[in-house]
Amino acid sequence: MDMKVTQEWTRICDVADIPPLGSRVLERESGNVAIFRTAQDKVFALLDRCPHKGGSLSLGIVHGESVTCPLHAWNIDLASGQARAPDEGCARHFPVRVDADGSVYLGLS
Numbered sequence: 001m002d003m004k005v006t007q008e009w010t011r012i013c014d015v016a017d018i019p020p021l022g023s024r025v026l027e028r029e030s031g032n033v034a035i036f037r038t039a040q041d042k043v044f045a046l047l048d049r050c051p052h053k054g055g056s057l058s059l060g061i062v063h064g065e066s067v068t069c070p071l072h073a074w075n076i077d078l079a080s081g082q083a084r085a086p087d088e089g090c091a092r093h094f095p096v097r098v099d100a101d102g103s104v105y106l107g108l109s
Contacts, residue, residue: 009105023058034058044078045096051089
């Protein structure tokens, strides 16, 4: 029997509400989510916690498709949440969808 899990999407904001090369934070009891926008208007979402010492990734510097943690300069890949070598660790990432009208949706399930 095939069972498909359907992603539930929650509208968060418009792309224009996220500063280019910056982030916006979705506050949640289970951990805040940082929603990032690159210079090319790609949008990514990570748990707002560096895997190293728990720094707020939303306060980091976005460059290319990475964010640099403000505490100890770890570079985290925005698409996967993986720390870039030589560092090791992973921040939880969340699926993101941007509709043609610029609405940003986050998959929180």
